Amino acid sequence: MKVLISGAGIAGNALAFWLSKLGHDVTVVEWFPNLRATGLQIDLRGPGIQVLRRMGLEQAFRAKAAPEQGFQVVDGSGRRRAYFPANKSGKGLQSLTSDFEIMRGDLCHLLHDATEGRAKYVFGTSIESFEERDKGVEVWFTGGKTDTYDLVVGADGQWSKTRKMMLGPDTPDALVPLGGVYTAYFTIPRPIQKGEEYIATVYMATGRRGLFLRRHSPDTVQVYIGCTSDSDKLKNARRGDTQAEKEALAEVFQGAGWQSQEIVEAMRNADDFYCERMALVKLDSWSHGRVTLVGDAGYCPSATTGMGTTCGVVGAYILAGEIARHCGGEDSESGLETALKAYEEKFRPFMDQVQEGVASDSKSWGSMPSSAFGIGVLNSIVGLVSFLRIDVAKWFLKEDAVKDWKLPEYSELPQN
Template sequence: MRQLKVLISGAGIAGPALALWLAKYGAEVTLVERWPELRTGGQLVDLRGVSREVLQRMDIDAAVRAASEDNFGLSFVDGRGRTKGTLRSDQFGGDGPVAEIEILRGSLSRVLHEQSQDRVDYRFGDRITSARDEGTKVRVEFESAPAESFDVVVGADGLHSELREMLFGPETRHLHHLGTYVSFWTARNHLGLKDWTVVYSEPGRTIGMRSIVGNTKVMAMLTFRAGRPSYDWRDVDAQKRIVRARASGMGWEAAALLSQIDTAPDFYFDTCSQVSLPAWSAGRIGLVGDAAYCASPLSGHGATIAMVGAYVLAGELARTPDDVPGAFIRYEAELRPWIRRIQQSAHAQGKAMTPQTSRGIAFRNGVVRLAGHVPGKELLMRSQVRMSNSYPLDDYSRHLVGAGRS
């Protein structure tokens, strides 16, 4: 591979994964991140289906599994804490509602950073302010560093991507709200949960907790159904007020969890939205992960498609380093049909997680209660399991530095 000079924006999951692959292919990679250091907090994410094969090809499967959070299953409960339905992680081949690999977002970022930091120039505390495609190079200006030219620029800067806005205009044109909001924060494990998740629902809202960090803490979670957002996504105080108002009066353990929002170091709140773009690139500038095709947390595939997307994009750039626009076009053509299927699945997942009525909650709990007992229970999740595993990974190994040429 001709040594491409690549700039990536965003040190979440897709960015460091792409950086690691490109370094393996011999590229000169710079990754810029606006935060002053790697963010190690954040919600739990799942790695499903073909993304597990990507981990193996990256040689980081063992490291990711060592950093993951054990989770044996999930229970839906009523207001008195009585179990109404249970799902286990060993059902559905590890690709059911409880995934085989669940890891804190920050832990996955840390593994990817540790594996790539010796081969990638990480620049924290800076951001891209402009990127101009000049045909043979992209001229980039930064908030702090001097301007510089690159062969390729990739935005991996998440749902609210600044680089995407530079390419395709305001995010209001491309973000599609699914009618659900989600919040996460770390709290005390006051129930003494052991490698388990517990979820409680009332019409239009759901709250739960999942043991993490060796069962010393829990990741608290709230979802609720509501219309289009009217707040500033950067205003954390406003977000906390919304969460408290929407969860006010909830039963079960809601009050205990909500009382810890202000002391949580990693409070997160946002819409469950999807990104829909006419294209994922323009010339030598492209997007990967949530910036290009966020499927929303409701899909359960955010980290999965970030890892697979990074693998495919890096491989296509390695295949034709002298045709960067063509590599971007092939990457999109390969992935878009699979991504579309995952995005479409999110609507049903949202209804199951946060039913609108008491009858809907009872129906969901009943289906879950039967799932472990009915013959042919695998059929209940067959569509999701197939979707998680249906993308055929191409083999780019011949482009690895030091690989033999065929």
């Protein structure tokens, strides 16, 4: 088939990897002028690790893996209150630090490089509109070109334009905001100190604010600042207006303690700053005719689950597997409807469990301790949990949420 994928991110590149291996004519369009290597640390968990191994990319992944050793909680004085090491045993659930941590840009490059030469990448353009015809989908691009495809796949993230076009102007978008929850990401230059280890550090501040630092290199630290806030200034800041977003967050984090003042000042000068409004994407159907969605465009679980990258990689694998199973040989066109239906039937039970309760959980964050006393109590509890070697990851992340679901195997997909 002739396939168009919109978005050269993790999910789009993973799908291009599989479909191009099957011999389909795959084009990936990306509005950015080159492969976007931005973004901070991400991970794979559970079935995402299985898919990576089936792709034959585990060794290449580990060569680029972030060297994070574990996760600690500190108080306002910087004193460690709890520590949770990474699970390096190869068995059981991952800890808060996965054994498969990597910078987003490195994973993007890894998937792209494994696909380049088989799939065609076109940068600096995007889908302007499309219309389904009897024999395909006619697509108009922003540069004025047009072409027709057997299948169009939206892999363009939680704010997907492809999804909005698929739904049509009279249908509300499927984005479900997690009210008032914001996270900003950026990096700051900070040379590693003698004796310092590669340990992720979280600090919980009063007013439902938090700072999270991760080191992936000797020269640079990743910063995540998050809050649950009803700040009008933050709410009204236009998405992508980094100056307005920075100013609003600087106001919210004023007096947060620990390293907040230093971090806020560094944030003002960060050229890789990105502010995310936490949200889910929930659709009754991921496909319409010859158009379908993969990754955050179709079923964003939000960063709060820790499963976004895994969902994108697994979803791409299952979509490709069902296409391989039902669209082989001369029956590709007639089998596409069956393949898209099977993709949803196989993967929706997984996504339903990952997304279950996330929206209501976000409302409960408003009852999280906000006072200095409440945070002190919480730190003591987390410290006890750490001392007893109970992994809190299963309380916060969704790796353990999926029950009675097994990653499908596709003999039709090329084995590595």
